[in-house]
Amino acid sequence: MENNWLPVNEGPRADALDKVTGKATYAAEHRVSNLAHGVFVCSTIAKGIIQSIDEAAALKAEGVIDIISYKNCPAIPGYAPQLADGTRNPKQWWGMKVLYDNQVRFYGQPIALVVAETLEQANAASLLLKITYQKESFETDFNLARKDPSKAKPPSTYSRGNASNYEQAAVKVDGEFTIPIEVHSPMELQATIAVWEAEDKLTVYDKTQGPKATQGAIARLFNIPDKNVRVIADYVGGAFGNALRNWHNVPAACIAAKKINRPVKVILTRPQMFNLTGYRPQSWQQLKIGADATGKFVGIIHTAISNTSRYEEFREGIVNASRFLYACDYVDTNYRILPLDVSTPTWMRGPGEASGCFALESSIDQLSYVLNMDPVELRIKNFAEKNPESKLPWSSNYLKECYDKGRTLINWANRPQKPGSLQENGWLVGYGMANGVFGAGRSQASVRAILQANGNLVLQSAVSDMGPGTTTAMTKIASENLLLPLDKISFKLGDSELPPGPTQGGSTTTSTLGTAVYLACEALKKSLRTLAVENVPAFKNLDASTLVIKEGGVSASIDKEVFISNADLLKLGNKPFLEITQDSQGTSAMELKHATNSFSSHFVKVLVNPKTLKIKITEVVTTADAGKIISENTARSQMLGGVVGGIGMALFEELKFDHYTGAITNASFAGYQVPLHPDIPKTTVWFVNKPDPIINPIGAKGLGEIAFIGLAAAIANAVYNATGKRVRNLPITPEKLKEAKI
Amino acid sequence: MQKYCYNNGRRDFIRKASFSAALYAIPSLLVHAESVSLIAPTPAPKEKIKLSINGKEISAEVDTRITLLDFLREQLGYTGTKKGCGMGQCGACILHINGKRMNSCQTLAIHNNGKTIETVEGLANGDTLHPMQEAFIKCDAMQCGYCTPGQIMSGIACIRDGRANNRDEIQRYMAGNICRCGAYQNIVDAIAQVKESGKTV
Structure with missing residues (x-):
């Protein structure tokens, strides 16, 4: 039997044991005594005013403790738009204020929280509320609304070079692309448990990508000091961006727990997960690209509209990659957002760039056929030697190595240049490729390193890990730095009381937090050297800077026999432990005088049945330039996950609305299709694995986004190669393929 | 209604x-x-x-x-x-x-x-893990870990039910276990490894 597992010379995922034994504890699973359960009752109109809520029957139902709505919601400091003196409240809650007013802003908006002794009682009572509304007209149809330019917000624009370059291009392609709403749908349901320990002090167990950010948000909500809010998020069951901000469940649980003076747990239902935790906005894009007869790009014009809600403005980097991924003198981008009567979108894996690269990379593919050039050669022809937008040199860019390896591994030589000309066992065969790119940033972080009396090292930071393997990567960095075995190092996260760490998102955790871990280890080594010279006779006359830290101890570089273990060293120095808290400052690309980006190139082979037009992805090769790979084991898994996400975007995922009522019609895993086991092809992962010399001392760039960005285009391009038909409206279905024009 | x-x-x-x-x-x-x-x-x-x-x-x-x-x-x-x-x-x-x-x-x-x-x-017997748990760790058949218990219990049933004879069969049997992180390939690898090992599940 074929087996794709690649042995790696490192230990397992640091938290794997907890995860396979059921010991890993996610937000809703913390045991809290005297717990009450809250469930949301949600609006059944898309827009309007709540005229009345009749709670009488529900209040009489067994086990019901309280029903909280705008009618009886306590005054919450962070809900007040203005301070007492009439000035704007600077600590106002970010986003919709749940249970605050009688306005309905979208279908399925939480308008009451039923709190009862048990979940069953709360669910049963939630059916008994009688609510009347005054309906207002609404708009949820993006594709209809975008045709009226007056409805979108003013554009953000960018332009460089001379527009006549495009006008005079020898070859041009011009296409429109649409991407429906896609929803993160992590397997763990959004959940919050709020426990007030005093009038102004609480502990919150929450599904969050940023324990510190959540701590701050709750502190502002109740106008209490940050230190009075403890946020625990030791395990996060996937998020992909949907836990970058705090949704309705967070304030609702905190408010209810305060009001009834008991701990309250609020878990969203799966249908609510499709509406109440953000999503990738729906988008329309037009991409025009022109080249000279040799294939050199002379102009790119990228126009995009994506939806936001009526009550918040959400923008993302949908047109950004078009400005800098390839060398091109003339680039013009124009991006507008269009408010609709729906809930607010948010960042979803590969935010913006994933949508933008679908249009850009599909268009470049199309151009390659017009030029009769290999699409990889066309990209090499237009390789950007430096970032054409910022004009800064790349900190590193090994895209060309990705091309070489990707082509070899997928057997690119088998690709037919003429679409629809190759068959295998009666199926049409197609090969496609596309690139991904994302910023590789680094922000501030703080890490505490504690060397314990037994010589074990504990690292701590208030971050959370939604799955990529932060704990694994951080222990690996410390292990390599201190030459200390992995089993002597642990990393504690998921608690806001630890030293402040970044929110996990935007592919920055390894770079940001890893740098702090690296610096903490460097500081620890310095302390150990000093401690050795001051306390150990054999080291007394040696220069501290020459001492070597390795294998859990200190040795003299000139005489390797002179060695003392860290544990003995602490004992001699009369220290119960050694503790260092290290800050790491973030740096911007401008400060680094380099453009800092991660790159990926994905190669896909598909089969398409000529009769049914069923699409089978049979093989994927995904390659990445993400700097040095810290943990090959977890990094590979992250790349595999990006491929699965890309398959979902390309072939399956689409949230659907009934525009007559404004309701979502497929808010479940039965209606909203995601990739399943049988949809997954043989996938090979390859990393350039060369350290970036500029971004940080560990050489790692980001990985989470580029694993996903570009995949949908690679699949669409392979489908074109197989069939000669280009589907520009995701997801690609047999029906659309049938209707698609060449 | x-x-x-x-x-x-x-x-x-x-x-x-x-x-x-x-x-x-x-x-x-x-x-x-x-x-x-x-x-x-x-x-x-x-x-x-x-x-x-x-x-x-x-x-x-x-x-x-x-x-x-x-x-x-x-x-x-x-x-x-x-x-x-x-x-x-x-x-x-x-x-x-x-x-x-x-x-x-x-x-x-x-x-x-x-x-x-x-x-x-x-599943585990004290500190001794079940073969499926061991294989999941070895193959890194997880990311966030939230679907993992269901995948493991389903994977064991897959072998017990005699439906782990090749990758296609495993994929079809496991179709009801969603993983949003996308650990699917490693999960199938893990089940295949346990099946190949002939260990009792």
């Missing part, structure tokens, strides 16, 4: 319509739809049940509406079995009932009186 009344033929109703559990689990789908009129079962009937969970005998008086999944997680603290949808669509709550895999959100606790339940917490 039919008007349900718990006073008439309650047990009969529950037996015939275990889907009613799902109705209570997903009120957002139904609430305030004008045609719905459900009489609140107040006070809700309770029933005594006895079952074996990972070899431990448990007796409890339970709300007749509580699913086996919520009974395990919310009342007993067996949180190894995960809730991913409550609608029988994601497989996160799969465990073994009398040796057969089952979505535990789709069966009421009271339907399991006298039955033997095995969850992910019961």
Whole structure:
């Protein structure tokens, strides 16, 4: 039997044991005594005013403790738009204020929280509320609304070079692309448990990508000091961006727990997960690209509209990659957002760039056929030697190595240049490729390193890990730095009381937090050297800077026999432990005088049945330039996950609305299709694995986004190669393929 | 919609319509739809049940509406079995009932009186992991870990049911276990490795 597992010379995922034994504890699973359960009752109109809520029957139902709505919601400091003196409240809650007013802003908006002794009682009572509304007209149809330019917000624009370059291009392609709403749908349901320990002090167990950010948000909500809010998020069951901000469940649980003076747990239902935790906005894009007869790009014009809600403005980097991924003198981008009567979108894996690269990379593919050039050669022809937008040199860019390896591994030589000309066992065969790119940033972080009396090292930071393997990567960095075995190092996260760490998102955790871990280890080594010279006779006359830290101890570089273990060293120095808290400052690309980006190139082979037009992805090769790979084991898994996400975007995922009522019609895993086991092809992962010399001392760039960005285009391009038909409206279905024009 | 009344033929109703559990689990789908009129079962009937969970005998008086999944997680603290949808669509709550895999959100606790339940917490023998747990670790068949218990319990059933003879077969058998992080390939590798090893599962 074929087996794709690649042995790696490192230990397992640091938290794997907890995860396979059921010991890993996610937000809703913390045991809290005297717990009450809250469930949301949600609006059944898309827009309007709540005229009345009749709670009488529900209040009489067994086990019901309280029903909280705008009618009886306590005054919450962070809900007040203005301070007492009439000035704007600077600590106002970010986003919709749940249970605050009688306005309905979208279908399925939480308008009451039923709190009862048990979940069953709360669910049963939630059916008994009688609510009347005054309906207002609404708009949820993006594709209809975008045709009226007056409805979108003013554009953000960018332009460089001379527009006549495009006008005079020898070859041009011009296409429109649409991407429906896609929803993160992590397997763990959004959940919050709020426990007030005093009038102004609480502990919150929450599904969050940023324990510190959540701590701050709750502190502002109740106008209490940050230190009075403890946020625990030791395990996060996937998020992909949907836990970058705090949704309705967070304030609702905190408010209810305060009001009834008991701990309250609020878990969203799966249908609510499709509406109440953000999503990738729906988008329309037009991409025009022109080249000279040799294939050199002379102009790119990228126009995009994506939806936001009526009550918040959400923008993302949908047109950004078009400005800098390839060398091109003339680039013009124009991006507008269009408010609709729906809930607010948010960042979803590969935010913006994933949508933008679908249009850009599909268009470049199309151009390659017009030029009769290999699409990889066309990209090499237009390789950007430096970032054409910022004009800064790349900190590193090994895209060309990705091309070489990707082509070899997928057997690119088998690709037919003429679409629809190759068959295998009666199926049409197609090969496609596309690139991904994302910023590789680094922000501030703080890490505490504690060397314990037994010589074990504990690292701590208030971050959370939604799955990529932060704990694994951080222990690996410390292990390599201190030459200390992995089993002597642990990393504690998921608690806001630890030293402040970044929110996990935007592919920055390894770079940001890893740098702090690296610096903490460097500081620890310095302390150990000093401690050795001051306390150990054999080291007394040696220069501290020459001492070597390795294998859990200190040795003299000139005489390797002179060695003392860290544990003995602490004992001699009369220290119960050694503790260092290290800050790491973030740096911007401008400060680094380099453009800092991660790159990926994905190669896909598909089969398409000529009769049914069923699409089978049979093989994927995904390659990445993400700097040095810290943990090959977890990094590979992250790349595999990006491929699965890309398959979902390309072939399956689409949230659907009934525009007559404004309701979502497929808010479940039965209606909203995601990739399943049988949809997954043989996938090979390859990393350039060369350290970036500029971004940080560990050489790692980001990985989470580029694993996903570009995949949908690679699949669409392979489908074109197989069939000669280009589907520009995701997801690609047999029906659309049938209707698609060449 | 039919008007349900718990006073008439309650047990009969529950037996015939275990889907009613799902109705209570997903009120957002139904609430305030004008045609719905459900009489609140107040006070809700309770029933005594006895079952074996990972070899431990448990007796409890339970709300007749509580699913086996919520009974395990919310009342007993067996949180190894995960809730991913409550609608029988994601497989996160799969465990073994009398040796057969089952979505535990789709069966009421009271339907399991006298039955033997095995969850992910019961797989390891002290510090000795079950071969499937070992293989999941070795193949890194997880990221966030939330679907992992369901995948493991399903993977064991896959081999027990004789449906792990090749990758296609495994993929089809495992189609009810969603993983959003995308650990699918490594999960199939893990199941295939255990199958190849010939170890007893």
